[in-house]
Amino acid sequence: MLIALPISELTPGMFVDSVTKQHEGLNSIKIKTSGLVRNQAIIKRLVTEGVLELLIDFTKGDAAIPDKYKPKKSTASQKPITSSSKTKPPAVKPAITLEQEFAKASISFEQHNRKLQALYGDVTTGLSVNLKVIDEMANDIVSSVFRNTSAMTILTRVKDKHSYNWRHMVNCAIFTAVFAKYLGYKEEAVQQLAMGALLHDLGQAKLPQGIISRPSKLTGSEMDIIKRHVAQGLGLVKGEKGITPLILDMIVNHHERLDGSGYPRGITAEKLSRPARIMAIVDVYDALTADRPHQEGDEPINALRYLLAHKELFDAELVQHFIKCLGVHPVGTIVKLTNERLALVLEGNKLNPIKPKVKLFYNAKHGHHVTPKDLDLNESDQSIKIVSSIKPLDYQINLARLLKEHLLN
Structure with missing residues (x-):
């Protein structure tokens, strides 16, 4: 066949x-x-x-x-339903394991970054945006997230400062889809939100790339140029087929803040929609945790603390939900435990964010890898706790290789 x-x-x-x-x-x-x-x-x-x-x-x-892909069985030979027939409950889709989805997600993630890099380059040279590609990417990301929330999210922890521009947009689409699903949005709405996230910073491709990739802090006049990416992004997609008001809202308002200190219009809380507030949180979180040309990415817990500490800028209720959604130590994070072992966070715990499911893989005290072991820190008889999150390079760990070793069959 x-x-x-x-x-x-x-x-x-x-x-x-x-x-x-x-x-x-x-x-x-x-x-x-x-x-x-x-x-x-x-x-x-x-x-x-x-x-x-x-x-x-x-x-x-x-x-x-x-x-x-299996052919559907013909219903012609099925017995008609009668009053005495017992109705069967609808079939429940089998759960997709993290390992199963990660095999697909890791391939798709690489493809998405390559496609967006190519699209970014096209826009830089003056070509129009291929929105069909963006729509297909959004659909693939959302489908993966709805099959298994953790697989795509784990991949956002793999860093590369030389490809930040497009990786940031892919990461934001993943985080937005995961967060929107957690908040209860239907899949069709999550698709639009993911598409808005993929497009939110594309206007930067129309700016001088020397400023975008500057490995040092920008001057005031250079920041004024950067702020133009919002208008440039709007101009790239406004009026195009498939671009909804929700998507335009995310592009235009993702740098606005509740107290009116954002840009480009300086509008305040009462004029900011929920999608715009979601996009603002996701945008800042990924920007803080990613390696960029001018700075090394911070640990997730510090980025979450930043969002929590600035209630005047970000929707406090949504930030709380975001923390519960991702966990204090998001999937893909490497953590140090009280037993002097390093572990990879595999699954969050919505009820108790500080006690996720992890996979032990390294003896930090003696500096060598150990036989991998899955551990649920939320089990009642479990005394081991997380001490802190650590940066992979502190222990000469290649995160991309580690993920493939432990999650690809």
Whole structure:
């Protein structure tokens, strides 16, 4: 049985019949060969070559057909429902584990950053925004978040100051989707919010890039130039198909503050919508925790403290919800425990944010890796606690490699 799958759904064990879609903008060789996908390295190479979609032959290889692609059974032979028939409850979708979703999310995350980098470059050279690409990215991010909240969020902890401009927009889309889902927004609304987050800083591509990438603090006049990115961003998308008032609101008002000290208009709390307040919180949180050309990223707990301490700037109630949503130590954070072990935070605890689920992997006292062990710090008989969050480089830990070692099968 031949089924076309996006590259994000390709897994080891599948047999590739052919490549049906490949990014035309890359200077890569068109892949025409077929064969068995034996490991993640092959998938990564396909992603690098710009492959977008493949035709999979499920009569070959070891992988089973994903449920959503299985042909639906005919209902013609089913018995009619009578008064004596027992109605079955609707089928519950099986939970997607962190490991299952992370395999897809890690590929998609790399793709999104490459696509947004290319789109950013297009805008810098004067081309228009390809909103179809933005919409597809938003849809993929939201779908991943609704399958498993942690997988995409963990990837936001991987830092790269040289690609901050587009990584920031992807990260903000992920955080916005996770936060909106937590707040109870329906998936359609979360899609719009994620799209607004992907577009909120795109206007910076129209500014002098020497200022954007300056490795030192900006002067007052340079900051005035930076502030123009809001108007530039609005000009890029206003009136385009698929751009809703909600998306425009997020682009225009993400730098506004409750006390009127923000820009570009200096409006106050009564004129700021909830989406604009959400975008402001997410934007500042990622900016503070990411490595940027002029500063090293701070730890999440310090960024959350900053948001809490500035009630005059940010919606205090939303900040409290944001902390409960992400946790004091967000997923993907490395923490030091009272037993002198380092652990990777895998899952938050909404009721008790200081007691997440973690995976022990390193002996900090003796400086060596240990056999990984999952630990729920919220269990009643658990005496181990988190002492602090730590920076991976303090222990010469490559976070990207660590995540792949412990989360990719």
